[in-house]
Amino acid sequence: KNEVEQSPQNLTAQEGEFITINCSYSVGISALHWLQQHPGGGIVSLFMLSSGKKKHGRLIATINIQEKHSSLHITASHPRDSAVYICAVPYSGGGADGLTFGKGTHLIIQP
């Protein structure tokens, strides 16, 4: 079973700061997911990536397959970015099974 570690667990920053959240996993994977969860439980998929880098607006996700590590960056952070960010990888490495989730990074952006 894949093990996922995220850091930091909690992060408070000022509006405008550049944010980095890290994720490491133990078993080689086909793809890694970054998810965003707002209070109340709704989960939104931000990225699914298997190599390199993806960008969506102010969000950037990178992955290093050899090092089994991914980062999620937020540029020009805004209070509406406050949420829990969760990294998830396939349960046993392959792409056709359930996901194992990190415990999440609780991000607060203060105005």
Next chain:
Amino acid sequence: DTGVSQDPRHKITKRGQNVTFRCDPISEHNRLYWYRQTLGQGPEFLTYFQNEAQLEKSRLLSDRFSAERPKGSFSTLEIQRTEQGDSAMYLCASSLGSGSQDSPLHFGNGTRLTVT
């Protein structure tokens, strides 16, 4: 496309009772997943369907839990003889996948179960 919907949103039940939750995935999605999330933790995988076939079950899914997806569309998750430790948010997600390839997951808003 109305997204993944789950019913009910909240369920309060007494210990020992049976409960059933329903998930309606995005209509063209062939893969459906059930997860459980307790406060302050990331979701935990419970089980996964491709079309109507249940392909994987976590060890978390004890004999009291059963899931079905009879026609490859909606799915139900039943918990028999509920225990207080079953209290959690039960999340459903769906995706479109083929072989080892998968598309991003779409999550429902979850069913929050409280066992008293």
